[in-house]
Amino acid sequence: xxxRSIRRRAVNVVMLGLTAVATAASVAVLFFLLGxxxxxxxxxxxxxxxxxxxxPMGEAGGGMANAIMGSGKLLLIAACTGLxxxxxxxxxxxxxxxxxxxxxxxxxxxLLNGVPSIVIGIFAYTLIVLRAKHFSALAGGLALGLMMxxxxxxxxxxxxxxxxxxxxEASLALGASRVVTIARVVxxxxxxxxxxxxxLGLARVAGETAPLLFTALxxxxxxxxxxxxxxxxxxMIYTYALSPYEDWQRQAWAAGLVLLTLxxxxxxxxxxxxxxxxxxxx
Amino acid sequence: MQQWSASAARTGVPNLVARLRGGDRVAYLxxxxxxxxxxxxxxxxxxxxxxHSALSRQTFGWAFLFTQTWDPVADQYxxxxxIYGTLVTxxxxxxxxxxxGVGVSIFLSELAPPKLSSGxxxxxxxxxxxxxxxxxLVGIAVLVPLMRTWIQPALRTVTSGFPLFSGPAFGVGYLTxxxxxxxxxxxxxxxxxxxxxxxxxxxxxDASLALGSTRWESVWRVVVPHAxxxxxxxxxxxxxxxxxxxxxxxxxxGNRPEIAASLFAPGYSMAAVIANEFxxxxxxxxxxxxxxxxLVLFGLTMAINAVARLLIVVSTRQGSPA
Numbered sequence: 001x002x003x004r005s006i007r008r009r010a011v012n013v014v015m016l017g018l019t020a021v022a023t024a025a026s027v028a029v030l031f032f033l034l035g036x037x038x039x040x041x042x043x044x045x046x047x048x049x050x051x052x053x054x055x056p057m058g059e060a061g062g063g064m065a066n067a068i069m070g071s072g073k074l075l076l077i078a079a080c081t082g083l084x085x086x087x088x089x090x091x092x093x094x095x096x097x098x099x100x101x102x103x104x105x106x107x108x109x110x111l112l113n114g115v116p117s118i119v120i121g122i123f124a125y126t127l128i129v130l131r132a133k134h135f136s137a138l139a140g141g142l143a144l145g146l147m148m149x150x151x152x153x154x155x156x157x158x159x160x161x162x163x164x165x166x167x168x169e170a171s172l173a174l175g176a177s178r179v180v181t182i183a184r185v186v187x188x189x190x191x192x193x194x195x196x197x198x199x200l201g202l203a204r205v206a207g208e209t210a211p212l213l214f215t216a217l218x219x220x221x222x223x224x225x226x227x228x229x230x231x232x233x234x235x236m237i238y239t240y241a242l243s244p245y246e247d248w249q250r251q252a253w254a255a256g257l258v259l260l261t262l263x264x265x266x267x268x269x270x271x272x273x274x275x276x277x278x279x280x281x282x
Numbered sequence: 283m284q285q286w287s288a289s290a291a292r293t294g295v296p297n298l299v300a301r302l303r304g305g306d307r308v309a310y311l312x313x314x315x316x317x318x319x320x321x322x323x324x325x326x327x328x329x330x331x332x333x334h335s336a337l338s339r340q341t342f343g344w345a346f347l348f349t350q351t352w353d354p355v356a357d358q359y360x361x362x363x364x365i366y367g368t369l370v371t372x373x374x375x376x377x378x379x380x381x382x383g384v385g386v387s388i389f390l391s392e393l394a395p396p397k398l399s400s401g402x403x404x405x406x407x408x409x410x411x412x413x414x415x416x417x418x419l420v421g422i423a424v425l426v427p428l429m430r431t432w433i434q435p436a437l438r439t440v441t442s443g444f445p446l447f448s449g450p451a452f453g454v455g456y457l458t459x460x461x462x463x464x465x466x467x468x469x470x471x472x473x474x475x476x477x478x479x480x481x482x483x484x485x486x487x488d489a490s491l492a493l494g495s496t497r498w499e500s501v502w503r504v505v506v507p508h509a510x511x512x513x514x515x516x517x518x519x520x521x522x523x524x525x526x527x528x529x530x531x532x533x534x535x536g537n538r539p540e541i542a543a544s545l546f547a548p549g550y551s552m553a554a555v556i557a558n559e560f561x562x563x564x565x566x567x568x569x570x571x572x573x574x575x576x577l578v579l580f581g582l583t584m585a586i587n588a589v590a591r592l593l594i595v596v597s598t599r600q601g602s603p604a
Contacts, residue, residue, distance in 0.1 A: 016393060019388045022382050023389045026469070026472070088312060092314055096314060108324040108325075119526070119583075122560070122572075122573055126330045177306050207415065208413070237415050241415075241419045271407075
């Protein structure tokens with residue numbers, strides 16, 4: 001073996017080894033994050049965390065029940081606005097739009113998807129908060145809904161396009177109208193993928209903090225209706241993490257653990273759902 | 283009508299079919315409305331940013347981009363410090379994340395057995411789904427003290443006097459924010475990078491291996507160059523994310539509106555200043571200046587994303603001969 005070939009082999013082993021190390025390191029980050037949150041937050045998770053309101057500064061105890069409710073409320077608004085609009089836009093792209101129009105709408109959706117979440121917050125602020133002259137759950141929820149639209153649009157389009165043409169033609173040949181074909185053949189065939197996308201979209205916006213900072217703001221109490229500022233888990237984590245009180249910081253960890261668990265469970269569930277679909281469709 | 287009822291029985295919607303024939307138009311209209319809605323919202327977003335930053339743009343003109351006075355008391359605003367912070371932290375993030383992300387992509391697409399590859403791919407997608415405020419939380423608790431007591435003093439000793447790595451070690455600052463961003467964007471590079479590497483035709487690898495190159499030479503001299511536009515696209519996509527990232531950066535960058543030569547120094551980024559000061563701005567030139575910062579950020583990410591999409595389209599077309 002020549003000197004040169006030994007060197008080439010050594011480079012081969014070293015570089016390929018480095019790629020393996022890089023992979024191990026990146027995957028380790030996930031386990032580190034989860035482990036560290038469990039280590040820091042696990043002990044602060046108790047019944048009160050889920051059922052009580054935050055206590056005033058400096059007073060020990062209390063919980064984040066209002067933030068959990070608030071996050072639920074914001075996600076409800078986001079789901080009621082972002083999901084239908086995104087779904088219908090995706091339906092339009094895959095079933096109705098002509099090529100040039102589809103390209104423009106698709107490009108707009110991609111642009112929207114790339115907009116930094118803080119800029120979405122500015123948009124919701126100028127559009128809703130400035131007009132209504134006060135912060136509200138509605139403004140925050142709509143900001144999150146807006147973020148869901150492009151996610152939903154592109155995913156719906158992709159899954160609808162994956163439905164074989166033959167299915168559509170068979171339905172049309174049997175005399176079904178286009179609407180019936182879409183509603184009873186095409187969409188059901190793609191439903192699992194679309195549901196998955198909806199779940200992933202909700203999981204993504206559930207963790208968003210930036211668009212809520214000056215739309216939904218925060219609230220130390222329960223908020224009724226959709227017209228008041230409302231607390232949410234991510235914003236609570238942010239404020240509590242930067243606070244000087246040890247008890248608040250502990251609660252921030254607990255809230256972080258809850259949020260991360262929710263997001264990861266939703267993601268894993270969505271992927272399991274999709275994985276099975278791939279198996280059954282061969 | 284015979285046919286109608288036959289098809290109605292089959293589709294299971296008796297007596298509705300005739301009415302739903304007319305429904306074709308309704309469905310078309312509803313779906314088109316949603317499509318138009320996407321267009322209108324995107325346009326409206328850009329318009330709102332332009333309109334609400336008018337006051338600031340008129341008052342400061344282009345100088346806004348090049349001055350670094352940020353004084354809410356005197357109502358004088360310039361965004362240079364924030365633009366610098368955003369660019370520097372994203373630059374650091376790319377320096378770390380590109381070799382890391384490309385390395386992981388190579389491992390997953392070329393070396394790992396399919397099961398390991400899809401398993402690691404899933405874990406990295408989960409990593410990409412971790413909310414940014416969680417990165418910020420762990421960043422404050424773990425990375426900031428680590429930087430202050432170990433990494434920054436060590437870097438300073440090793441580089442001895444190099445201006446980028448000098449000054450007191452605060453823990454928070456450009457370097458810390460850049461590192462957090464690097465961890466956050468690596469999964470984005472991998473998710474696209476793995477796909478474009480897998481799209482490189484098998485024959486390319488076989489040919490190069492048959493000519494006697496080692497596995498690494500085949501990857502580095504043949505597969506990676508073939509997938510270069512797609513990899514670049516993945517990197518630009520990740521850069522777009524890094525530029526607009528808010529919470530994690532806000533929590534570890536230090537929030538000081540000044541340009542400093544040292545990467546150890548606390549700084550500020552565009553997204554961070556909006557997050558911190560927008561709720562207090564109230565109105566007038568202050569609010570308008572913050573919206574203009576948002577406009578600059580919007581324009582920057584849009585440009586980067588456009589380049590990324592173009593590169594990915596080019597490379598996926600190249601990858602599949604059809």
